[in-house]
Amino acid sequence: MLSLEAGALRERIAELEEVARRLEPGPEDREALRAPVVRHSEEFYAGLEEALAYRVTEDKGVGILAVPIPENGIGIDEALEIIGEHVDRPGLNPASGGHMAYVPGGGVFASSLGDYLADVGNHYSGVFYATPGAARLENLLVRWMADLVGYPESALGTLSSGGSIANLTAVVAARDAKRVRPRDVERSPVYMTRQVHHCVTKAMRLAGLGEAPIRGVPLDDRYRMRADELARLIEADREAGLRPWMVVASSGTTDTGAIDPVDEIADVAEAEGLWLHVDAAYGGFFLLTELGRELIRGLERSDSVVMDPHKGLFLPYGTGALIVKDGALLARSQHYEANYLQDALSSTEEISPADLSPELTRHFRGLRMWMPLVLHGLAPFRAALEEKIQLCRYFYEELGRIPGMERGPYPELSVALYRYVPDEGDPNEFNARLIREVQRDGRIFLSSTTIDDVFWLRLAVLCFRTHRRHVDLALEILKEKIAKLEG
Numbered sequence: 001m002l003s004l005e006a007g008a009l010r011e012r013i014a015e016l017e018e019v020a021r022r023l024e025p026g027p028e029d030r031e032a033l034r035a036p037v038v039r040h041s042e043e044f045y046a047g048l049e050e051a052l053a054y055r056v057t058e059d060k061g062v063g064i065l066a067v068p069i070p071e072n073g074i075g076i077d078e079a080l081e082i083i084g085e086h087v088d089r090p091g092l093n094p095a096s097g098g099h100m101a102y103v104p105g106g107g108v109f110a111s112s113l114g115d116y117l118a119d120v121g122n123h124y125s126g127v128f129y130a131t132p133g134a135a136r137l138e139n140l141l142v143r144w145m146a147d148l149v150g151y152p153e154s155a156l157g158t159l160s161s162g163g164s165i166a167n168l169t170a171v172v173a174a175r176d177a178k179r180v181r182p183r184d185v186e187r188s189p190v191y192m193t194r195q196v197h198h199c200v201t202k203a204m205r206l207a208g209l210g211e212a213p214i215r216g217v218p219l220d221d222r223y224r225m226r227a228d229e230l231a232r233l234i235e236a237d238r239e240a241g242l243r244p245w246m247v248v249a250s251s252g253t254t255d256t257g258a259i260d261p262v263d264e265i266a267d268v269a270e271a272e273g274l275w276l277h278v279d280a281a282y283g284g285f286f287l288l289t290e291l292g293r294e295l296i297r298g299l300e301r302s303d304s305v306v307m308d309p310h311k312g313l314f315l316p317y318g319t320g321a322l323i324v325k326d327g328a329l330l331a332r333s334q335h336y337e338a339n340y341l342q343d344a345l346s347s348t349e350e351i352s353p354a355d356l357s358p359e360l361t362r363h364f365r366g367l368r369m370w371m372p373l374v375l376h377g378l379a380p381f382r383a384a385l386e387e388k389i390q391l392c393r394y395f396y397e398e399l400g401r402i403p404g405m406e407r408g409p410y411p412e413l414s415v416a417l418y419r420y421v422p423d424e425g426d427p428n429e430f431n432a433r434l435i436r437e438v439q440r441d442g443r444i445f446l447s448s449t450t451i452d453d454v455f456w457l458r459l460a461v462l463c464f465r466t467h468r469r470h471v472d473l474a475l476e477i478l479k480e481k482i483a484k485l486e487g
């Protein structure tokens with residue numbers, strides 16, 4: 001574009017400013033935008049108890065594609081209608097108490113206020129120098145989780161977008177701490193069960209460790225890692241001249257809720273000099289309960305642990321966490337230099353979240369976690385978490401009264417496995433039809449898994465809105481659908 005002479009330049013800037021100013025609504029315009037959003041969310045809450053947990057629709061939200069990104073904006077009412085129709089309506093309703101599949105959480109309201117304030121202020125939480133209070137707030141939350149795990153003062157960590165990125169960051173820290181160089185990868189085995197979350201093996205690949213041998217440690221009859229088998233596998237690898245370096249345990253597997261015996265695994269890892277990473281994305285926050293502390297033992301002996309606030313703290317999706325016992329190792333694996341950040345990097349008062357994660361500029365996600373914790377205090381979290389364990393036990397007991405129902409192992413946390421064994425026909429096929437019936441019904445949402453060629457149904461209670469009436473409804477619906485299929 002040709003450069004303009006001075007007068008015309010000023011005129012052009014003024015024109016541009018006038019249009020650009022639409023991005024900054026004044027107080028009244030803000031209220032006019034906010035009020036319908038608040039109304040929309042109140043309607044959403046009001047309908048939640050009656051809403052389906054899963055809604056099968058023909059359209060599957062395809063209508064959103066017909067809405068153009070306009071040159072000039074549309075009204076808030078129209079925008080909300082579009083969201084309601086194409087986003088809120090079809091598919092899974094993860095806010096519903098009837099969502100008892102995968103690993104739910106719910107999404108507590110107070111987090112939305114934290115997100116709102118984080119977005120309004122646009123605080124720069126990545127770097128202490130920029131918004132020191134935001135960095136301190138996130139570090140405080142990490143410290144709080146480190147204390148929950150039982151880690152010493154040396155621990156550091158990071159709030160991530162979720163468990164997958166947290167596990168990736170852990171694998172990278174372990175790789176660097178154990179000095180697994182690219183040329184070592186093929187001879188550097190890692191140990192995990194086949195019940196480990198798939199994001200861990202994906203993380204291995206992303207971290208350049210795709211060629212590392214992955215040893216599947218055998219499971220006991222409750223789908224937990226066998227520490228004696230772990231020791232045996234490591235010994236065999238050492239004899240073969242390989243260099244074992246990491247074991248990944250789970251405190252609450254996604255599939256079955258099994259808790260690996262971290263204490264026994266730590267004995268082996270310590271003796272063999274392996275990094276012990278524990279994926280507690282699902283189970284970690286049960287440590288807030290007495291029951292959970294009895295069930296999940298030895299976490300303090302691990303080198304790193306992942307926990308997902310968007311699961312066990314019921315936050316809306318978008319918050320995971322990694323804590324590393326020797327925080328300096330995490331900082332070392334994430335180190336960077338950047339001349340343009342020289343002012344920021346010279347500050348040594350407090351560590352910056354960006355020093356401990358692959359992210360630099362990021363959402364100030366600490367606020368969505370801090371808000372519910374300080375507004376409600378810990379008591380309702382502890383109660384909700386124990387309630388989930390007890391609800392799962394209740395479900396398991398009640399299942400025992402349904403003729404033909406086969407139950408998996410007694411639930412360790414809040415996941416139960418079960419299936420219906422019909423008088424005739426293939427049980428796998430029957431249960432596949434049963435879960436489809438339940439999902440089509442939609443009042444509650446359950447999922448399934450296959451272990452050793454057995455098709456199991458799962459119940460996973462972790463949404464804070466799930467209470468006994470939802471579990472009773474699940475039992476009722478299962479009975480109803482079984483009767484229907486048995487014809």
Ligand SMILES: *Cc1c(COP(=O)(O)O)cnc(C)c1O
Nearest residue numbers: 103162163164197254279281282
């Ligand atoms: C959910 C889950 C993950 C993955 O976490 P995301 O937050 O979905 O990325 C990893 N491990 C376990 C045990 C999980 O339950």
